Amino acid sequence: MKLSFFNSLTGKKEEFTPLEPGKVSIYNCGVTVYDKCHLGHARGAVNFDVLRRFLQGLGYHVTYVKNYTDIDDKIINRAAERGISISDLTQEMINLHDRDMAALGIQPPDFAPKATECVPAMQAIIQTLIDKGFAYASQGDVYFRVAKDADYGKLSKKSLDDLIAGHRVEPGEQKENPLDFALWKANKGEAAKWESPWGPGRPGWHIECSAMIESQFHGTIDIHAGGSDLIFPHHENEIAQSESAFGRPFARFWLHNGMIQIQSQKMSKSLGNFATLEDLLQTYHPELLRFFILSSQYRASINFSHEALLESLEGLNRIYESLSSAALKWHPLEPAAPAGEIVNKQQEFQAALADDLNTPMAIAVMFELARSLNTSKNRETALQIYSLLLETGNMLGMLQVDAQDWFFLPKVSVEKQRIALTEAIQGFFPYTHDAELQEALKAAQANGNELAAREIKKFLQIENHIAARMAARAAKDWALADRIRDQLAALKVEIKDLDGKTHWRFR
16 A cells, blocks of 8 residues: 655655565654653654554554653642652653543553663764864853754754844854854753763753664664654754764654643643643543544644533444444444445545645545445444444544444433533633723713713723733734733633633633
8 A cells, every 4th residue: 555645845746655564663852751641642653653554453562662752841840830850740641641641542552661761872973073074162062063064953944044044143152153062061050961072061951852862772763752842943954963973864754743722822832821731631531522523634733622522522433333333233243344335434444544644634534434334234334334434533543432322421411511611611701802892881871870881881891801812812922921921810800711712801
């Protein structure tokens, strides 16, 4: 079967064949373990888990590596905030990450290196880059010479001229060029430090992945996967330092998943608009989250909302309903290999995944199978469809619950999920900012009702603040949006952004 994936390096869909026949090497950039995982982290984990399952289903021996970044500025700052050691913080977050991934049905990686385990390998690569003239030491720091790499920008499609216009040397940095990036950071009093030829310090972020990949694979890898937000500068810098050090291609295919958005903004911890997996899994069944993620092609962005999850739940329930009805109608069920037209559906499903991991099309085939199962009047055909439906579901990491038990689970009731949405905004006023309050104010003033007028003015003040905050968020002026939130808090007002709307209430 011909496989093709969109290669971010070339900017086009290309036929995929592994370097070594029958074997595929995949590295997926993991999480920086300073906080709990959110739905955005689940996006890439689920997508590339399906990639792995699919390749294994085709008979490939897949070596899948996903790392932990366990030393970073955010980690150091968070550990200090909490008053705990860096190792205690990172191990806590690694444990939570592994728990969330297991709940989502993510197969554990074959290898899960930690950055702190590969510091000697990082130092060796840095020294090689210095020896080759691609890096230089400066007052305990070591920087990569971006201008010396003629191919720099080939992944992100950015030119050096465009990049340098937006960069400057920060105070305390001793760089030859504003674009040069840190391979090693001199210690400035932090607890986390390692001895090195350039003095005590710690590695830069980008060199960590290069060292972990080299330590695990010792050569060019077939697929490097990660979020599209990592293309620049992280993945661009990985390519620059690795190919400059070793003189060979770093990765043949670069696969990048799109972002999950809330109200058309990227879900991220820095923006404070993320939903942790821990919280989501208390409300939603993990298969529903997988189904929601896989209902969009991995490179597209997804807009997260409760209503979108309800739509996904209704679709997933239809498939389970078909399985449940067939189990009752055709009991006892016996596994049956597909034949005739059923084989065509199997091939359609595989062809969808072979075409740049088109999971929406693969799910569409599953819906067709479910409809055929509902109308099947032949036992043998029904058993073939039933078996294939479970097989396709397993390829996507779904339909792992016995169909007879599925509808007894509280998290799969559409009605209960609608109640949960109602409870989530119970006691909040929906932001409307329409003419009704203005008309009410005029009426109160005309009738001399000063008490009512004061209360309405209070509501108008709040709604004006909310309107200003929404405008700031739309303009991506996060500092102003935060100041307005603080102003609302001073008015004893709590706000909640939910399903594309803002609600508020008095605390």
